[in-house]
Amino acid sequence: MAPKVVRWGILATGNIAQTFAKDLLVDPATRNVHDIKHTIVSVASASGAARAEQFLKDVEAPQTAKGYGTYEELVNDDEVDIVYVATPHSHHYQNVRLCLESGKPVLCEKAFTVNAMQAKELVQLARVKNLFLMEAMWTRYFPLSIYVRETITSGRLGTVIRVYADNSLNLKPHESFPKESRMVNPNLAGGGLLDMGIYSLTWIFQTLYTTQPSDTRKTPDVQSALRKYEPTGVDETSTILLTFPRDSESGGDMHGISTTSFMVSNDSDGKNTSGPAVRIHGRDGELQVWPPLWRPTRTRLILADGTVEDKTFSIPGPGKGSNW
Amino acid sequence: MAPKVVRWGILATGNIAQTFAKDLLVDPATRNVHDIKHTIVSVASASGAARAEQFLKDVEAPQTAKGYGTYEELVNDDEVDIVYVATPHSHHYQNVRLCLESGKPVLCEKAFTVNAMQAKELVQLARVKNLFLMEAMWTRYFPLSIYVRETITSGRLGTVIRVYADNSLNLKPHESFPKESRMVNPNLAGGGLLDMGIYSLTWIFQTLYTTQPSDTRKTPDVQSALRKYEPTGVDETSTILLTFPRDSESGGDMHGISTTSFMVSNDSDGKNTSGPAVRIHGRDGELQVWPPLWRPTRTRLILADGTVEDKTFSIPGPGKGSNW
Numbered sequence A, B: 001m002a003p004k005v006v007r008w009g010i011l012a013t014g015n016i017a018q019t020f021a022k023d024l025l026v027d028p029a030t031r032n033v034h035d036i037k038h039t040i041v042s043v044a045s046a047s048g049a050a051r052a053e054q055f056l057k058d059v060e061a062p063q064t065a066k067g068y069g070t071y072e073e074l075v076n077d078d079e080v081d082i083v084y085v086a087t088p089h090s091h092h093y094q095n096v097r098l099c100l101e102s103g104k105p106v107l108c109e110k111a112f113t114v115n116a117m118q119a120k121e122l123v124q125l126a127r128v129k130n131l132f133l134m135e136a137m138w139t140r141y142f143p144l145s146i147y148v149r150e151t152i153t154s155g156r157l158g159t160v161i162r163v164y165a166d167n168s169l170n171l172k173p174h175e176s177f178p179k180e181s182r183m184v185n186p187n188l189a190g191g192g193l194l195d196m197g198i199y200s201l202t203w204i205f206q207t208l209y210t211t212q213p214s215d216t217r218k219t220p221d222v223q224s225a226l227r228k229y230e231p232t233g234v235d236e237t238s239t240i241l242l243t244f245p246r247d248s249e250s251g252g253d254m255h256g257i258s259t260t261s262f263m264v265s266n267d268s269d270g271k272n273t274s275g276p277a278v279r280i281h282g283r284d285g286e287l288q289v290w291p292p293l294w295r296p297t298r299t300r301l302i303l304a305d306g307t308v309e310d311k312t313f314s315i316p317g318p319g320k321g322s323n324w
Helices: A015-024 A049-058 A071-075 A089-101 A116-129 A143-153 A192-208 B015-024 B049-058 B071-075 B089-101 B116-129 B143-153 B192-208
Strands: A004-011 A036-044 A066-068 A082-085 A106-108 A133-135 A160-168 A221-228 A235-244 A254-261 A278-282 A285-289 A298-303 A308-312 B004-011 B036-044 B066-068 B082-085 B106-108 B133-135 B160-168 B221-228 B235-244 B254-261 B278-282 B285-289 B298-303 B308-312
Touching: A004 A015, A004 A071, A015 A036, A015 A049, A015 A082, A036 A049, A036 A071, A049 A066, A066 A071, A071 A089, A082 A089, A089 A106, A089 A116, A116 A133, A143 A192, A143 A278, A143 A285, A143 A298, A160 A192, A160 B235, A160 B254, A192 A235, A192 A254, A192 A278, A221 B221, A221 B235, A235 B160, A235 B221, A235 B235, A235 B254, A254 B160, A254 B235, A254 B254, B004 B015, B004 B071, B015 B036, B015 B049, B015 B082, B036 B049, B036 B071, B049 B066, B066 B071, B071 B089, B082 B089, B089 B106, B089 B116, B116 B133, B143 B192, B143 B278, B143 B285, B143 B298, B160 B192, B192 B235, B192 B254, B192 B278
Parallel strands: A004 A036, A004 A082, A036 A066, A082 A106, A106 A133, A160 A254, B004 B036, B004 B082, B036 B066, B082 B106, B106 B133, B160 B254
Antiparallel strands: A160 A278, A221 A235, A235 A254, A278 A285, A285 A298, A298 A308, B160 B278, B221 B235, B235 B254, B278 B285, B285 B298, B298 B308
């Protein structure tokens, strides 16, 4: 049987859009997937059609793909099966809303929205319209992440009680980011938490929440502290303590510690000398994930019985990993 | 000049009293200290004089040392210069109060008291009586701890922004501790926080508080979560997020993450394979302290410029380290 072909529209043309588009065009057969293929039928840039055309050349899209100067043209293109939204997260709400209202399913870059109310509204709209809507949290789909979740649910670590997850990079913001940069500009919803902290939180949630039986999962209690970046007032270091309720028969409450910083690093010399970025503590041992947290390739399992297992999970080339 | 001789009275005769007394009797010359010596003149056990006499034999105290069957006899012994209080922390308040009211200076085992009000009252009483009063937090006095504090104050790590400290040992409490054990008995102020968590907190305070200029130190904001030990209701896993205020010109707020658990371990295979127990994150790199946190002997410095420095700080023998 011929593979199903999914025809994508790309909304915005920045770095992440380019990386995603290139990964999308890698033949799924390279990762042993044979029932689906992806193609790009159009792209839209708010900076104009010329920018969109250049993007199509840069990512080596099919010659037939169209470049638009407005997002409205993209969402009205009948050839587009699904839209990938790659704008800064400050704009996700309005962009996703536009797609859904035009009847298009959406894969939206993270952070999904800048607050819970926006997320709720979009989810509600997608349900009313019966349209697929998903945050592009690629890390959850890596074979490494699946191995981590399966190791927890298999019981090999014993009852899991605590998880630390840190995604911190000393990005030297005072030198690297002008005040108008999306990283630190409050008008573009800048700050460490929405840009990097979402990975720490994803690791907390996929280990302490997703691994629980779905009928027992409960919303965590949240406590937190934020440090501000003086020049613009956005958050630059965040520390979040999450308590996930669980029945005492199943092991009682679980603690998640999610940390993020622009100012310090969890990989101080850039050689992975500092240690793991995730530590999952169960009663029979520990499972570690090594940095970087957004695209990890290395784990270490250490059990009380003396077992130590190092694993590496390479990303299939060509591609960065969002083609998983 | 002959060394000054300090004549100790030992209040209680449990394991920690025995370890302390043996360390106390190690000649200070073994650690290059020549102006002071320590001796034991008496010991008291609430279980009776015979138990006290046996203790003196076990620790090889001078033949002239006296064994008492009540604490009152000890604190009324004119030969005693200072009392070491080694009872469970549930009893510290009343024992220290007895010593101070009898005019004796006190070194009190940790945890100092079971709540802040008791600590305040004892400090106030010691000030009124003009008597020395100190918690026996030995770890602060190790050369390793001095090195850590000096590395921070020297600026080698850059501005320090975050510290994690974990003292967790899976002590298998369900198998190891009967309900009446001081470790889990609420009537003896059992639980992980007062027994092990004080070390995590000590590492947070000596790195983020003690290293600040004394006129700028500020009380941290505290957020926390506790898991209970079902059989007795004491705390067994605690996670504490401390925010230390600091002027923005000096680097802004600092975050401390203090964790402790009876149920999971930070040294899963008992071979230090799991990684450090303290990570001190500054803008120019990281300083790590390896477990166990109460008596660490190993550090690792990792700087952004590629520097990696491992150090070991051996405990001078004979002795466990409380003779520092």
